[in-house]
Structures are given as structure tokens and as C-alpha cells.
Amino acid sequence: MSDVSDMRQRLVSAATKIMEGKGTLSSPSETAGYLIDWRRRYRGEALAVMLPTSVEQVSELVKLGRSLGVAIVPQAGNTGMTGGAVPISDRPSMILNVSKLNRVRDIDSQNNSVIAEAGCILANLRETLEQAGKLFPMLLGSVGSCQVGGLVSTNAGGINVLRYGNMRDLVLGLEVVLPNGKIWNGLKVLRKDNSGYDLKQLFIGAEGTLGVVTAAALKLFPQPTNSGTAMVSLPSIQSAVDLLRVFADGAAGKVEAFEIISKGQLENVLSHHEESPPMPLSSPWYVLIELADSSIDWDPNQVFEQVLAGAVERGVIHDAVIASDSKKAGRLWKLRHTISEANMRKGFSVANDTSVPISKIAIFIEQVDKRLKQEFKAADVYYAGHVGDGNIHVIIVFDRAFYDTDKKREKAAARANFMVHEASVNLDGSISAEHGVGLMHIEELERFKSEVDLEMMAQIKRAFDPDNIMNPGKVLATSRIDAARNVAV
Amino acid sequence: MSDVSDMRQRLVSAATKIMEGKGTLSSPSETAGYLIDWRRRYRGEALAVMLPTSVEQVSELVKLGRSLGVAIVPQAGNTGMTGGAVPISDRPSMILNVSKLNRVRDIDSQNNSVIAEAGCILANLRETLEQAGKLFPMLLGSVGSCQVGGLVSTNAGGINVLRYGNMRDLVLGLEVVLPNGKIWNGLKVLRKDNSGYDLKQLFIGAEGTLGVVTAAALKLFPQPTNSGTAMVSLPSIQSAVDLLRVFADGAAGKVEAFEIISKGQLENVLSHHEESPPMPLSSPWYVLIELADSSIDWDPNQVFEQVLAGAVERGVIHDAVIASDSKKAGRLWKLRHTISEANMRKGFSVANDTSVPISKIAIFIEQVDKRLKQEFKAADVYYAGHVGDGNIHVIIVFDRAFYDTDKKREKAAARANFMVHEASVNLDGSISAEHGVGLMHIEELERFKSEVDLEMMAQIKRAFDPDNIMNPGKVLATSRIDAARNVAV
Numbered sequence: 001m002s003d004v005s006d007m008r009q010r011l012v013s014a015a016t017k018i019m020e021g022k023g024t025l026s027s028p029s030e031t032a033g034y035l036i037d038w039r040r041r042y043r044g045e046a047l048a049v050m051l052p053t054s055v056e057q058v059s060e061l062v063k064l065g066r067s068l069g070v071a072i073v074p075q076a077g078n079t080g081m082t083g084g085a086v087p088i089s090d091r092p093s094m095i096l097n098v099s100k101l102n103r104v105r106d107i108d109s110q111n112n113s114v115i116a117e118a119g120c121i122l123a124n125l126r127e128t129l130e131q132a133g134k135l136f137p138m139l140l141g142s143v144g145s146c147q148v149g150g151l152v153s154t155n156a157g158g159i160n161v162l163r164y165g166n167m168r169d170l171v172l173g174l175e176v177v178l179p180n181g182k183i184w185n186g187l188k189v190l191r192k193d194n195s196g197y198d199l200k201q202l203f204i205g206a207e208g209t210l211g212v213v214t215a216a217a218l219k220l221f222p223q224p225t226n227s228g229t230a231m232v233s234l235p236s237i238q239s240a241v242d243l244l245r246v247f248a249d250g251a252a253g254k255v256e257a258f259e260i261i262s263k264g265q266l267e268n269v270l271s272h273h274e275e276s277p278p279m280p281l282s283s284p285w286y287v288l289i290e291l292a293d294s295s296i297d298w299d300p301n302q303v304f305e306q307v308l309a310g311a312v313e314r315g316v317i318h319d320a321v322i323a324s325d326s327k328k329a330g331r332l333w334k335l336r337h338t339i340s341e342a343n344m345r346k347g348f349s350v351a352n353d354t355s356v357p358i359s360k361i362a363i364f365i366e367q368v369d370k371r372l373k374q375e376f377k378a379a380d381v382y383y384a385g386h387v388g389d390g391n392i393h394v395i396i397v398f399d400r401a402f403y404d405t406d407k408k409r410e411k412a413a414a415r416a417n418f419m420v421h422e423a424s425v426n427l428d429g430s431i432s433a434e435h436g437v438g439l440m441h442i443e444e445l446e447r448f449k450s451e452v453d454l455e456m457m458a459q460i461k462r463a464f465d466p467d468n469i470m471n472p473g474k475v476l477a478t479s480r481i482d483a484a485r486n487v488a489v
Numbered sequence: 490m491s492d493v494s495d496m497r498q499r500l501v502s503a504a505t506k507i508m509e510g511k512g513t514l515s516s517p518s519e520t521a522g523y524l525i526d527w528r529r530r531y532r533g534e535a536l537a538v539m540l541p542t543s544v545e546q547v548s549e550l551v552k553l554g555r556s557l558g559v560a561i562v563p564q565a566g567n568t569g570m571t572g573g574a575v576p577i578s579d580r581p582s583m584i585l586n587v588s589k590l591n592r593v594r595d596i597d598s599q600n601n602s603v604i605a606e607a608g609c610i611l612a613n614l615r616e617t618l619e620q621a622g623k624l625f626p627m628l629l630g631s632v633g634s635c636q637v638g639g640l641v642s643t644n645a646g647g648i649n650v651l652r653y654g655n656m657r658d659l660v661l662g663l664e665v666v667l668p669n670g671k672i673w674n675g676l677k678v679l680r681k682d683n684s685g686y687d688l689k690q691l692f693i694g695a696e697g698t699l700g701v702v703t704a705a706a707l708k709l710f711p712q713p714t715n716s717g718t719a720m721v722s723l724p725s726i727q728s729a730v731d732l733l734r735v736f737a738d739g740a741a742g743k744v745e746a747f748e749i750i751s752k753g754q755l756e757n758v759l760s761h762h763e764e765s766p767p768m769p770l771s772s773p774w775y776v777l778i779e780l781a782d783s784s785i786d787w788d789p790n791q792v793f794e795q796v797l798a799g800a801v802e803r804g805v806i807h808d809a810v811i812a813s814d815s816k817k818a819g820r821l822w823k824l825r826h827t828i829s830e831a832n833m834r835k836g837f838s839v840a841n842d843t844s845v846p847i848s849k850i851a852i853f854i855e856q857v858d859k860r861l862k863q864e865f866k867a868a869d870v871y872y873a874g875h876v877g878d879g880n881i882h883v884i885i886v887f888d889r890a891f892y893d894t895d896k897k898r899e900k901a902a903a904r905a906n907f908m909v910h911e912a913s914v915n916l917d918g919s920i921s922a923e924h925g926v927g928l929m930h931i932e933e934l935e936r937f938k939s940e941v942d943l944e945m946m947a948q949i950k951r952a953f954d955p956d957n958i959m960n961p962g963k964v965l966a967t968s969r970i971d972a973a974r975n976v977a978v
Contacts, residue, residue, distance in 0.1 A: 108846060108848050109848075110730055110734065110847055110848035111846040111847040111848040111849075111879070112737075112847070113846070154683065155683050155687070157681055157683075161680070161681065166681065168687070169658065178941075178945075182941050183941070184939075184941045184942070184945065185939065185941070186942070188917060188919070189846045189917065190844050190845070190846065190879060190917075190918065190919055190922070191650070191844065191847070191877070191878040191879055191880070192646055192650065192655060192844045192875075192878045192879065192880050192919070192922040192923050193844060193919040193921075193922060194643065194644050194646075194694055194919070194921050194922060194923055194924065194925045194926070195919045195920050195921040195926060195930065195934060195937075195938065196926055196934060196938060196942065196943075196946050196964060196965075197691070197694065197695060197945075197946050197949055197964070198644070198657070198690060198693070198694055199942065199945050199946070201687060201690035201691070202686070202690070202691075202949075204687070205683055205686065205687055206686060221741070222737060222738040222741055224741075241599055245599065248601075248711060249711040249783050250783065250784060250785045251784060251785070252710070252711055252713075252742070252782055252783050252784060253741070253742035253743075253782075254742075254784070293741055293742075294738050294739065294741050295739060295740055295741055295743070295787075295792075296739045296740070296792060296795060296796075297791075298784075298787075302786075303784075303785060306785060307785075355679050355680065355681045355682060356679070357597060357600040357602070357678045357679065358599055358600040358601070358680070359597050359598075359599035359600040360600075386681075388680070389680040389681045390600070390679060390680055390681065391680070391681050428677065428678065428679075429679065430677070430679055430681070430682040430683070430684045431684050432682075432683050432684040433679070433681040433682060433683060434681055434683055435683065436683045437683070437684060437685055441684070445684060445685060448684075449684065449685060450673075450674065452667075452671050452672070452673045452674070453673070453675070453685065453688065454685075456667075456673065456686075456688050456953075457685055457686045457688070459952040459953065460686055460691075460949070460952060462952065463948040463949060463951065463952035464945075464948065475685060475686070476685075
């Protein structure tokens, strides 16, 4: 019997006892779906996939992994963009999938809070809360399959960050199984707590490298009762930034979304639709704006008319369309939501996830546009993203006829990503605004973060997980964690 | 020459070189004011007080302290409530006061952000930003003397948390001198950044135990253009919670303050004023409400009239007064702002700083009220605080004639605090909602926090400050940090 199958047998046997005969998957046909990310870019190996049903089982499984030297890879909906939930191949690993921890433990309407387990699917959670008259505002493309544990562990963003913040802003408390197997009950639902270090912050966005998030206490909001949608065309990206300020002042806190789309991107989307464009395509930039609120006597379309009329007069925008009903609003939003699909059809599409200060969006786009177009002749460069977060996705669609091998495509993608990352960092930006580091950005992080940043990260990792048992090879290079062992702070 | 004066001489001599002859205070007359907290409850000892003028000097001073074994006590405006900036006596210490690091380095209007050094006084910063058309919304009693470094290090709250959040919610980035003397430049002004652990979170609310905050990047907001003030009387605390929900739904994001005052408290305040009460004092509870916004065509008084008329009809409130102008609003706010003063005049006043989930405010007050009144016969029990944060200050005013010695008063205060803390923790609350731990709550933290919480805190402290050189004896008991050295995680 090989070492691997021997270890698998010991692991499965002990895990089966812990989980009372259920939820241990070890045959290739059972585990295959858990070992690959949804974009099919990363494929890993694991001795087994565990599907615990209680936090106590999670705790026992972590202790088991620790005692056997088997790495633990926390996984929730497995919808991540950077391979953070895929095991690496150079360590014996188990996937600890939290999907079966999916109870909504408590809804507190007066406190505007909910306690949801890590395996709750976002769409289900939102629906449950809607029935209770409440809004949980996190919303992103994978709403139908992403789960609370992953949203917390990647500090998810999505389209409503401008108004409601990232996942970090929505978390009141956490329950976490630590790398030593202890259960930390930090499920507070308080708005204010300064009794010691704010420990939950460590686990938000840590991508499972510091522990397994098993439940979260989350903030709720009133359901917006009035909403409105408009699309505008603009002469420049700077005009979009200026227009956002006008809305942020005149409709403070009611701007739910402010999504920019470049002309080329919009044209590509429209070429896949049979509908006619919502407005003449004679401007270089378009912004989709959503206003919503539950305020008494507040009319979003009145705000639109007032603000946009002034903006046309001052030359900030060229033209505007206000959706007169929800069907027309849906048609406008469809243009935004089919961007990925349209680009995939057109060619080999690479999307970046950088952010820069809002004041530097215009110069950032000017710089990357020039450099990318110089470097790649057989590619289209598009832009789409969240102006209010400084998070503009730079999208390069490579011509498949020209970049006709996997190798050529991967090389071009790596080069393009580096150029975009470099431009962002030089403008005090980030190489990963909302998708995290995962496997994908480990090397880029080493390149673009300061030594002091990386040392501090390694010290935290070492303090919580000295044996690097929890999701190794993610966020931080293993070499850096090892180095930290021998270095005085 | 004694050991102490020898060490002082070596410290001062080296520090004088670092700071080029300026900013080293070591004579008792010069240092006295820095060694005591503003409430004159804690007095410490230090070899010297340093007033560096650059982050490089801070770095050199930290390295110096480390090499000499002199603890570093970071201090900003020294307006803390729990003794966090006062040196303890059992370690040779220096105070590292950041007051002279007081430049506003950058205002970015388009990005709605400012970079301010740790020694900037809040009132000055707010004024500078107002002149730039922006609001920095942090506001608390010590606005005229508290400084950015202290606000960050205590995760300050104040009266506008309901709308704008705690200091943590307002910080985009930090510059910190670490316990090893290295300068961490984390002064990002990004709205979204998931490129690794969010390191700034560690230093916010750490009360200077993990490093010296030297500058902060902060969020800005539009200046509200319309505001309104009202006071209502209510039959119960639960009615106040219900009314808050009505406002939170009907005027979402525009409720700046929602401050409750108990009848006894209001009567005591009024007894020190010559003005007549704003409304008949026949109800047990009063709430001061402030609405503000920069929205177009929005009238706070119209919202007040609509919401409050409905609330009277449904019996949620007894009566209401809407301030017709800013002078009358100021008169209402004066009642809130003179609470501390009025209570000090009446007796020996002890104020707690607990928080509970908003849904448990009513039961919390019912429980503590009963217990405190049973325990203390010669005392008045008042309530004032922030309903929207679950942060109700329980105030006990002891009769000085009955509690006629320091010892009796301290004993009664400790007993009262314990009772309030216990009730709060039993209702999933916190013993320190906004004031932090400092020196004051070290023992209570050991009593009321779980072992897992305290172990994790100690591991973080050890990872960043293995020699416990940075503000020792604050937040965490030294014994616990020492214990963590020898314990595997």
C-alpha cells in the first residue's frame, strides 16, 4: 500500500467516526467536482472531501488533520476567482467543505442582524430575509451558488459596495474553528465593542488561511421601497467621476450602483443582443446608475431629472435615458450582466481586478490603454466596473486566431496582467480589489507588496498557524511563512 | 547615581541626538501634565516625554527604547477614558507623544479622503476639511483636544456612529511605527483592497499596544445641507427602540443621532439650568433625534412631522417638540451635553460604557435598574446614550454624604461596574463599547472574555511585540502575554 493511500485510509477511517458515517468523500468520482475551481483554471488533489454538519465536527476534523499532518482546505460555494479553495498538490490535503452547515440560526429584526452558518447560499439567505422584511445587501454574479463562508473569507465586494460596503462592513461577528482546532465563538451582534482587539477582522478576507469560518453575524437593512435606473453617455472617464460626486452630494447614501462601461465594451455586448442600443453610441463612455431608498416621499426619477439636466447643460454628460419602468431598467442592467458572456464569445478574455483612488481612475485608464494597445495588436481593450470603488476591470479580449495556442494565450495574459498591476500600484492602487489573492496572485503579491507588509502577514500567519496546516500555499508564499519562523520581528 | 537616573540620562542623551536638540522633556515640571489622564484617575511615571516631529524620529525613538529596554507609551491628545496613555509604574518607560506630528498631508476631494498625521486635533481637522467643502464626521466631547492618533488607537465612537460608523469605518489606511522600529506605510486611500490581510485593522483600537500610529488616511463625506432636531417623550425604552426602527426605515441613512435620556437624568440636568423644560416631564424616557442630509429637496421637519404624528397616534410616543430653528436645536442639545457636568455637581458619579444588542436594551435596563437600586440605597441611577448602537451609559450618582470616603466610593463604584458589566455580558453585550480597555478594564476583561479570545489577543501581541515593549500593561495583562510565550497555539 502506498504512503498516500495509507494516509487516506487512516484519514477517512477517523473522519467517518467523527461524522458518524456520513459526509466523507474519497473516491475520484465523488471528489472531482470539489477539486477544480468553477472557471476550470485550477485543479488540485486531496485525500478526501469532508462535509461536516456541525461546528464540533469541523473542530474534530481540524484536530485530526493536524495530528496526521494533513492540510485543511476550507471550501464553501467554490465560486472564487483566484483558486483560493483549490488544494495545492505538494501537501497531502483534505477539503473541508462547509455546504452542509447551512442553517439560519437567528434573525433579530429589532437589532437588524442575522446569524447564518457558513454554508448558507447567498440567494437563499437574501430570500429568507426578504420574507422577514429585511435586506442583506451583498449581491454579486454568483449569488445563486456562493456561500456565506466564502463571502466572509474573500471579503466579497459586488455591485452594492458603494452604498453598503464590502463584506467586512457587513460582518458583526464570526464563529471560527482555529488551526489548533479550538472553536472561537465571536458571534456578537453588537454595533460597538472596544473590549480588546477586534479579532473577527483577521478572518475576513484571510481566504481560510487562519481558520475555518463556520458562521457569521451579519448586518441587515430596510428593504428599499423606491428605486430608479438610468444610463448616461459621457465625453470622458473624468466626467463620470465628476458626475458621481454630484450624485454623492445630491443623493447621499442612495446611489446603489454606478457602473462604467466603455464604448467598445458596450458595442460588443450589443452585437450579441438583438435589441437596438438604448441611446446613440457616439460617446466613448457610458454609466449605468441605480438609485434606491426607503425614504418617505422620495422619487428617484425626480432626482435623476434634476441632476442629469444640470449635467447636460454643463457638458458633464452627452445624453441620458431614464428607465420608465422596471422592465426597461432590467433591459439596461442586462447590458452590464452579459459583459463576461459577450467577451468570452468574442475571444480569449482576461479581466483584471485592480483598484486605484477615484481621483486617479482617469490617468490609470489613460496609461493602461496606451500601453496595452501598443503591446497587443490583435486584441480589444475594454473597461467595465465600479467607479465609486475605484475598481475598474480592465478587460483584454485576445483574438483567438492570432493567439492560437494555450501557451501564447497564457503568456499574453500574464504580460497584460503585469502591465495592469504595475500601472495600478504606481498610482497607489491594489492588484486585487475584490477577488483576493488565492493561488493566482501569490507571485504578484511578492512583487508588488512591501517587505514590511509581507513580513507582518507572515507573522500573523505564524502566530495562528505555526505548522501552516490551514489552506497552505494561498495568500502567502510558503517560503515566506517558513522564513518568518527564524526571523525576529 | 541611581539606576533610574542613569538610564534616564542615557535615554535623554540619545533622544536629544535623534530629535536634534528639541522635544525631549525630562524634568518633573515639564513632564507632569503628560503623566496623568484628564480625569485625574491615573498617574504614571516615565523617564522622559518625547515630542518627535517626524515619523523617522518616531522610528528611531522606538529602536532606542528597544535597545535600552525602555517601554514606549504612545500618547496623542491624552483625552482617553480608561488610562490607556498613562505609563504603568513597574517598567521604565518613555511617553512618545505625537502632538507635533500635526500636518494634514493631503486632501483628495474627488476621492473623498484626507491623510492626516496622528497629532492633528479633531476640531482643527474638521475645520480644515469644512473649508474644503467636506465633512469628517467623527464628533465627540473632546473634539477640541483629542487627536487623530488617539481616535484611531481607541476606535473612537461619539455621537454620529449611527450614521457614519466608528473610527474603524472611517479609516482607509494607516502609517505605523512597529515595535521593531520599522515604518509601515499603509496609507492607502482605496475603497477596495483584497491583496492580502487587512493589516490596518490590527492597529485600530489596539490602544498603542501593537505600534505607534503616526498618520491615517480617512474617509470624507459631503457636508449635510439640511438638518433638523426634535425631542420626544416616551412611555418605555422599548418604544424608543421601536421609534428608531421607524426612522431607520423612513429616513434611512439620515438619522445622525438618536440619544436617549431617562427622566431622572433630564430632571437633574434641568435643575442646573434656569430654563423651563422643553416639554412636560411626565414620561419616563426622552429621546433627542437629529436628522441631516445633503439631498436635494429634502426637509427634515417634514419627516419629523409625518413620523412623529403617526407615532403619537400609535402610542409609541407621548409628546414631541420639533426645534423650529438652530437656536432652539442648540438648546435641546445643551441638555444632552451638560449631563456629565450636572451629575458631577450632584454627587460622586460613575458612568459605564457597555453595549448590548439593540433588541436587548429594554431587558438590560430593567435588570440593571432593579439590581442597582436594590444594592445602593443612597444613589441615583440614570441612563443616557446611543440607542442605535445599543450603547447606553448606565450612570450611578452616589450621595457624597453617605459615601463619605474615597475608599467607600471606590468600593461602591467597583461593585456597581461589576454588576453592570455582568448584566451586559449575560445579554451578549460588551463591557466597553467605545472607551476601550486601557488600564481600567484589564481585570474585567480577564473575567468576562473567553479564554480563546484572550489567547488569540496574546498571540497577536506576541507576534508583533515579543518583548512587550509597546504600551505594556494596557489592553492585555502582562501575565497573559508572558504565558503565551510558552504555549503552543
